[in-house]
Amino acid sequence: xxxxxxxxxxxxxxxxxxxxxxxxxxxxxxxxxxxxxxxxxxxxxxxxxxxxxxxxxxxxxxxxxxxxxxxxxxxxxxxxxxxxxxxxxxxxxxxxxxxxxxxxxxxxxxxxxxxxxxxxxxxxxxxxxxxxxxxxxxxxxxxxxxxxxxxxxxxxxxxxxxxxxxxxxxxxxxxxxxxxxxxxxxxxxxxxxxxxxxxxxxxxxxxxxxxxxxxxxxxxxxxxxxxxxxxxxxxxxxxxxxxxxxxxx
Amino acid sequence: xxxxxxxxxxxxxxxxxxxxxxxxxxxxxxxxxxxxxxxxxxxxxxxxxxxxxxxxxxxxxxxxxxxxxxxxxxxxxxxxxxxxxxxxxxxxxxxxxxxxxxxxxxxxxxxxxxxxxxxxxxxxxxxxxxxxxxxxxxxxxxxxxxxxxxxxxxxxxxxxxxxxxxxxxxxxxxxxxxxxxxxxxxxxxxxxxxxxxxxxxxxxxxxxxxxxxxxxxxxxxxxxxxxxxxxxxxxxxxxxxxxxxxxxxxxxxxxxxxxxxxxxxxxxxxxxx
Numbered sequence: 341x342x343x344x345x346x347x348x349x350x351x352x353x354x355x356x357x358x359x360x361x362x363x364x365x366x367x368x369x370x371x372x373x374x375x376x377x378x379x380x381x382x383x384x385x386x387x388x389x390x391x392x393x394x395x396x397x398x399x400x401x402x403x404x405x406x407x408x409x410x411x412x413x414x415x416x417x418x419x420x421x422x423x424x425x426x427x428x429x430x431x432x433x434x435x436x437x438x439x440x441x442x443x444x445x446x447x448x449x450x451x452x453x454x455x456x457x458x459x460x461x462x463x464x465x466x467x468x469x470x471x472x473x474x475x476x477x478x479x480x481x482x483x484x485x486x487x488x489x490x491x492x493x494x495x496x497x498x499x500x501x502x503x504x505x506x507x508x509x510x511x512x513x514x515x516x517x518x519x520x521x522x523x524x525x526x527x528x529x530x531x532x533x534x535x536x537x538x539x540x541x542x543x544x545x546x547x548x549x550x551x552x553x554x555x556x557x558x559x560x561x562x563x564x565x566x567x568x569x570x571x572x573x574x575x576x577x578x579x580x581x582x583x584x585x586x587x588x589x
Numbered sequence: 590x591x592x593x594x595x596x597x598x599x600x601x602x603x604x605x606x607x608x609x610x611x612x613x614x615x616x617x618x619x620x621x622x623x624x625x626x627x628x629x630x631x632x633x634x635x636x637x638x639x640x641x642x643x644x645x646x647x648x649x650x651x652x653x654x655x656x657x658x659x660x661x662x663x664x665x666x667x668x669x670x671x672x673x674x675x676x677x678x679x680x681x682x683x684x685x686x687x688x689x690x691x692x693x694x695x696x697x698x699x700x701x702x703x704x705x706x707x708x709x710x711x712x713x714x715x716x717x718x719x720x721x722x723x724x725x726x727x728x729x730x731x732x733x734x735x736x737x738x739x740x741x742x743x744x745x746x747x748x749x750x751x752x753x754x755x756x757x758x759x760x761x762x763x764x765x766x767x768x769x770x771x772x773x774x775x776x777x778x779x780x781x782x783x784x785x786x787x788x789x790x791x792x793x794x795x796x797x798x799x800x801x802x803x804x805x806x807x808x809x810x811x812x813x814x815x816x817x818x819x820x821x822x823x824x825x826x827x828x829x830x831x832x833x834x835x836x837x838x839x840x841x842x843x844x845x846x847x848x849x850x851x852x853x854x855x856x857x858x859x860x861x862x
Contacts, residue, residue, distance in 0.1 A: 362612040363624070365659055365736055367729045368706070373714050377725040387720055394717035394724065397710055398785055403841065404702050412842070438849065442842060455616030462614075462623050462651050469644040471630060478627045482614035517857040524856025527787040528827055528848050534782040535831030536841060537707055541771055541778075543832075549772050553779020558820040564712050564781060571776035575769050583765070 341383065347499035349382060350419050351491035357415045358487045371404070372396035376418035385426035392421040392433050396441070399529035402536020410448045416490055417441030420497050427502075428509035431522040435512070436505065438529075444493060451489040458482050549574075593636050595674050600667075602631040604744050607666055608737075611658045620655035621662070625686075628662075632670045649679045656690035657697025659736060663744040665689050671751030692763050696770075704770045704777075711781045718787075782828045783821035788852075790815070790823065791862045823861075 341349075353375075361370030368374055373393040380389015396418050403411040417437040425433020458477065465474035512518045543550060556562045556570060607628035614623040629650055637643035656662050665686055672682050709731045716724030792811040797804055815822050827848075834844045855861040 359613075362615065363610050363658075364608060366733055368710075368732045371706075371710060371728075373710060373717060373725050373728060377717070377722070386722060390717040390720060390722065390724065394714040397714040397717075399845075401707055401710065404706060412845075438845070442845070445842070452615065452617055455614055456618045458614035458623050459616055459619050459651065462626065463648075466644065466648040466651055469640055469647065471634065471643075471647065474647075475627065475630070478610055478613060478623060482610065482623060486613075486615075520859065520862070521853035521855075521857035524788070524861040525849050525852035527789070527862070528852035529845070530786045531782070531788075531824065531827035531831045532841065532844055532848060534778055534786065534828045535835055535844070537703060537774070537778055538828070538832050539835045540703065541775055543775070546772060546775050549775035550779040553776040553781075554783060554821075554825070555779075556776070557780035557784055562780070564715065564784060567780035568708050568712075568773075568777055571773040574776060575772045578772060579765065579769055 343502050344499045346383065346423065347495040347497075350379060350423060350498055351495035353378060353382065354415055354419055354494040355487040355491040357419075358490050359483050361415075362483055362486060370415050372400060372414040372418035375415050376422045379419045379422040380426065383423055383426045385422070388426040388430065388433060389422045391430050392425050392437055393418050395434060395526045395529065396421065396437055398533050399438075401530070401533025402539070403533075410445060410452065412441040413444035413448060413490065414441050416444050416494050416497075419494050420501075423498055424501070424505045424509075428505065429512070429519070430526075431519045432505065432509040432512055434526050435508070435522050440493075440497065444490070447489050447493065451486045454485050455482075457485075592674075592676060593638070595632065595635060595670060599631050599635050600670060600745070600748060603628055603666060603670065604663070604741065606631065607663055607744070608740065611662055619651070619653045621658070622651050622654045625654040625662070625666070626650045628666050629669060629673075632673055636673050646679060649683060652683065652686075654686060654690060656694040657701060659701050659740060660697035660743065661690065661693035663740045664693060664747045667744040667747030668751065671748045675751065696763050696766055699767050699774075700770045704774045707774070708777055708781075711777075711785060715781075715785050718785075783824040786824035786827055788823045788827055789862055790860060792860060 357369040357375050360366055360368070369378070373396075376393020376396065377386065377389040380386040380393070383389075396414050400411070400414050417440045420440045421433040421437025423433075424436050458481070461477055462474055465471070465477070512522075538550075552574070553567060553571070556567050557564075562570065607624075610627050611624045612621055613627075615621055626647070630647070633643060633646045633650065637646050656665060668689070669682055669685060672685055709728050713724040713728035716727065718724075790811050794809045794811065795806060796809075797806045799805075819825070831844050831848065834847065835841070839847075852861065
């Protein structure tokens with residue numbers, strides 16, 4: 341695929357991911373697992389999409405817990421990482437995805453700020469009682485700043501990043517220790533996702549539930565879905581005991 | 590004057606507007622305000638035939654608004670529609686919005702974002718890393734249908750309950766749901782974290798000794814030794830380190846940099862893989 345055309349297609353995909361995050365939430369396209377996998381389908385390397393998307397997903401797991409917070413841009417990270425990973429290697433893809441996501445964090449702050457334009461336009465429409473004008477603005481423009489703030493960097497990266505990325509990839513291949521380092525990073529990064537989840541939970545108060553989950557997996561070898569079901573049962577038992585009406589002796 | 594009643598088509602229009610536009614235009618100043626206003630507008634149009642009256646409701650509904658967009662926002666729009674239909678004042682409907690958006694954001698963020706999504710995405714990403722496309726497909730199925738169902742049901746349930754809701758929310762039900770989500774979350778993280786953080790050590794120690802004139806090579810695989818003591822020790826240590834740094838007030842970005850440097854160096858010299 342011509343890089344310009346690929347850049348346009350994946351830029352559009354990035355826009356769709358943003359829109360799905362903002363409103364529809366149909367497929368959670370903004371999560372790197374989905375953004376990466378679909379990119380893999382588009383560029384004809386699903387495996388790369390799964391690997392890059394899956395790795396970023398686990399690294400990001402804990403950042404999606406509060407609405408309204410600015411986070412690294414894993415949409416662009418997953419798309420650029422998968423695209424260049426498919427053209428070079430997983431290590432190169434991952435080595436690009438993480439910095440790309442971090443760099444675009446600043447863009448997120450900018451577009452969340454610039455969107456104040458819409459609220460001020462809305463005030464003006466409301467003063468005139470012009471519901472139609474407001475509705476037009478919402479339907480056609482309200483997602484544009486956010487959408488293009490991701491689509492344009494993705495397009496530029498893909499359309500013009502090729503030579504740079506190829507040089508980088510050749511350098512990695514010539515030095516296998518770099519590849520080993522990056523792969524170890526890929527295995528280590530998911531730790532952050534879980535740590536962020538734990539940070540918002542009362543670990544001190546309920547550490548024994550954490551321990552229980554670990555024992556279920558590490559010693560009893562229960563598959564993940566089984567652990568989830570067990571967790572529901574344990575919680576129901578815990579709460580029914582805790583909130584039992586006190587019996588009168 | 591007869592009170593105007595809402596048609597089902599008004600409610601559906603409002604619901605689909607919410608689905609297709611809920612957080613568009615989100616900004617630091619008033620957050621979801623324009624998306625909320627856009628969603629409730631069909632209701633306001635129907636119930637305020639007088640242009641001046643409508644204008645006032647339009648302006649008021651551009652106030653600050655923010656809650657969870659999946660569990661919370663549809664609920665509030667539904668309840669708001671019911672109140673508006675019963676002829677409540679703008680102060681009352683604004684009170685409902687402000688009163689519900691905080692608690693529902695708390696429940697929604699905990700149950701949907703932190704718990705449900707974390708579970709399905711951990712499983713999905715785990716499958717994806719084994720090379721299976723079933724991972725993302727499973728996630729999509731577990732998002733598309735349940736989300737739409739929960740959003741639709743919430744919207745219309747809240748509409749039918751109307752004013753009764755506000756008293757129902759004082760009962761402590763929210764605290765209990767949040768507690769349940771927290772406990773399930775902790776058990777699940779306890780099991781998922783070691784299964785998915787894939788760090789291992791490829792180190793082996795090879796010793797050779799002369800026994801009865803023959804050379805005997807003794808190879809010790811460090812990972813096997815670790816597994817015999819505590820299985821998944823390295824993943825647990827990695828999560829523990831990241832958690833400790835976050836608790837000390839480090840930003841996630843700084844922790845990423847530490848993990849990247851530590852992982853890269855140890856990987857490059859062959860201690861971790």
